[in-house]
Amino acid sequence: MIRAHAALAATRPLEPWSYEPAPLGHDDVEIAISHCGVCHSDLHLIDDDWNRSSYPLVPGHEIVGLVTAAGAGSALSVGQRVGVGWQRSACLACDECLGGDENLCAKQQAVCVGHPGGFAERIRTDGRFVFPLPESLESATAAPLLCGGATVFAPLLRLGVDATWSVGVVGVGGLGHLALRFARAFGCEVTAFSSRPDKRAEAQRLGAHHVSSSSDVRELRKHARRFDLLLSTAPAKLDWVAFLETLRPNGVLCLVGAPQGLMSFPPSQLLGGQRSICGSDIGSRAAIRAMLDFAARHGIAADVERLPMAEANRAVERVRRNEARYRMVLEN
């Protein structure tokens, strides 16, 4: 039996809940979880915002722990310190998988959708989507790298960001604070956008050279034709028309947060200046490995608030109220 914390129905508080794990498969590992981050996606799953939750639902997909058992086919060893992120598996046979984009596989499965996640003492999961952690990373502050870190790092890699780029990061939260650190470590000129004036000093501490309001259109206008990349981590709807004007010719607006509602703008905004808008969806396994190496080499980790696993509900509530600075991490 594995002891976990589960929502028994949509929007319900978590309750202690145990389950019998499936037999350890050929490629599987079992991990004794030491830490698990709390991501906004966990709240969406608890609340069934995406109409894909099944209950009891054990959240948690920013997992760090030690391998306690490994299937015959696994390349991992008992005792290894590893991490698990959003993705649990993929078909590993389609064009996307063969091309190294298994995060885009149509048959991908998520760690805590249809399977119990990381708010638990242990987890059994496909070892091919489990990542050894570089030694210098601390478990608690590395946990949020597995999903949040991958989500903001992968587009920097994929879009070919280099040290001459001017990068704007919209939103200074769980994703945004890691994006600021990564973009700064990439050598970029970094501007943080936040709707909250109290985050100005924070954003500078996190690596921003400049800080700007994300909601004051007059302030946005000062950044006209400035950014090679705008990375939008904000779950809120933004003034897209104003933000598009801050892009340089050939500049890219990349969404890693999915705001509700429709995104609207005149197509001429993309034609003049050859701007583009793209989305990015977590990261491939190769990107996650590159991210962990990069984070270790540059000393990048999340700012976390720790709580015991037993206080999962308190952690969830802090995330719900946007009070976490910047990621809640549960500890066993």
Place this chain on the structure above:
Amino acid sequence: MIRAHAALAATRPLEPWSYEPAPLGHDDVEIAISHCGVCHSDLHLIDDDWNRSSYPLVPGHEIVGLVTAAGAGSALSVGQRVGVGWQRSACLACDECLGGDENLCAKQQAVCVGHPGGFAERIRTDGRFVFPLPESLESATAAPLLCGGATVFAPLLRLGVDATWSVGVVGVGGLGHLALRFARAFGCEVTAFSSRPDKRAEAQRLGAHHVSSSSDVRELRKHARRFDLLLSTAPAKLDWVAFLETLRPNGVLCLVGAPQGLMSFPPSQLLGGQRSICGSDIGSRAAIRAMLDFAARHGIAADVERLPMAEANRAVERVRRNEARYRMVLEN
């Protein structure tokens, strides 16, 4: 004096009109115009749709002719056969210009905005934006390459299209018919989208392997997750949500026509599958040169209907009624 055809006010028919050209500048050439294509942009300028027209307005920016005079600084020679497209000049000093993206220069000037264009017997213009024509291209059918051809070729080059890509071309008109030919010559699998059933056979003749309705959502759904690139040449508003679903993971929707109104879609459509939307704005000088070489090597030119320059109004009217198959070209 140069004899031309000008609109004396917005939306007026063209009338014979003469002007004294500016003295031939250091970098300028004078061209005796043999052919000039009629592009939809000419109609927008005549009608002042973009609030940037000045009258008398001489349209025409798909110009072919012979150099009759060259300034001391010009690399072109008297007697050379050349072409001129949309762009007349750029600062040649900003980041975009130095980077080879002079079509994105904030100080760029257009051939027939504030200067008399190609519906004329001659033109004087900056020789640095004048392109020698490969010998095998015929003047009349090459004229539309200078703007229409460049506009659809440049994104194929910039987006790194290769022969394994599946490319959808939306709209089978002046731009679309050239896009079909270029995409086919790139070795791609090519699908044409048109709202007009009578263009099905035409689209196949032009290089499409497959033809589909651009307005029937049920037909669009059959193309789910299919295209690496959708090149939208249509000036009409499309069902963006349905078209985005036809993109493969990492697929790109590139707009080269600027539909009126707002473009709207849920941001989640970009996140799932990492899709992107971009605009493309004519082409750089390097892209235009590469396009002309490519067109000559692959025997690609426009399907044109020819009319004498004196019948410019008749040509404009055919374009206005979308009757041209596929480009009207005026001849001196």
